[in-house]
Amino acid sequence: MTSLRQLEYLVTVVDTGSFTRAAELLHVTQPALSHQMRALEKGVGGPLLERLPRSVRLTPMGRAMLPHARATLADAERARCAARQASGLEAGELQIATVYSVGLGVLPAALRVWRRERPEVDVRLVEFRHADELRDAMAAGEADVAVGPVPPGWDGPVRELGTEEFVVVLPIDGPREDDGTGVVDLATLADCAWVHYAPGNGLADLVDQACAAAGFQPRAAVRTEQTAAAPVLAAAGLGPALVPANVLPEGFPGRVLRPEPSIRRTLAAYCRSTPDPLTSAFIDVVAGECTLGSSHRNR
Secondary structure: OOOHHHHHHHHHHHHHOOHHHHHHHHOOOHHHHHHHHHHHHHHHOOOOEEEOOOOEEEOHHHHHHHHHHHHHHHHHHHHHHHHHHHOOOOOOEEEEEEEHHHHHHOHHHHHHHHHHHOOOOEEEEEEEOOHHHHHHHHHOOOOOEEEEEOOOOOOOOEEEEEEEEEEEEEOOOOOOOOOOOOEEEHHHHOOOEEEEEOOOOHHHHHHHHHHHHOOOOOEEEEEEOOOOHHHHHHHOOOOOEEEEHHHOOOOOOOEEEEEEOOOEEEEEEEOOOOOOHHHHHHHHHHHHHOOOEOOOEEO
16 A cells, blocks of 8 residues: 555655655665665556666656655645634635736736735745746645636635636837727737737747738747736837736826737636635635626636
8 A cells, every 4th residue: 555655755756866865855774765665666567766876767657656655645734724714723825826927917816805804825936937837736636726727627625706808018208009999909909019028928839820811920029938928028029919907007107909800818717626615715815706708607
């Protein structure tokens, strides 16, 4: 029978890359660690680690098992915390995972309300560059709830929050591509050098897809990793930027146009399994504070 301790040993050996270092961190002898790893490998039916002269490397079986080991350990820790919360020994911690743009545009209002209503609950916010990274982290049990684009094929509770709208930002004194209508055809910006996002940022994919649908491939004048920097750079005249409307502050000093056709994505809060009462309460707050278009739905 595989034990949590054995899974902890596996994860620690992988993270440190060394049986010696792992044994030190786990406060066990190296022979005891090796014995437990052999027992784990015997229990699963094959080798999980390849011992190299100066490090270790996961076997294909080990690579398959590792994310499940991490998720199991994370679930066990949350179970411990839930029990301590119920007994009054801990106030609790809420672990939230999201993507950069949602952390900037959607979550602040909800977190402000949450902090006011539950100041005793610590919040740990983990942000990812891409929705795929967010989904993988949530599947691995790295957070209690994820807030981001709807994950395709997700096998767990999903609560849709609404539709996020994207806008084009241009300098206030630039050419009037919209003819005063407030709407711009992306195809008219095909010859522009764009304020783009760094490779690996999920919004880079969104910009490329939107421009491809308009019949061109955007040329980058500058690429940024930070969602907040894109509209500022665009307003400064470096080129058009496509940004979520909700990240723009009140009184933003740039020209904001609606692209034609419109560009939207649905956001949601999702979990791996039925959320505990603390997580459910947070999801309710996010849904209540979310000002995105469309009504909230559950499935």
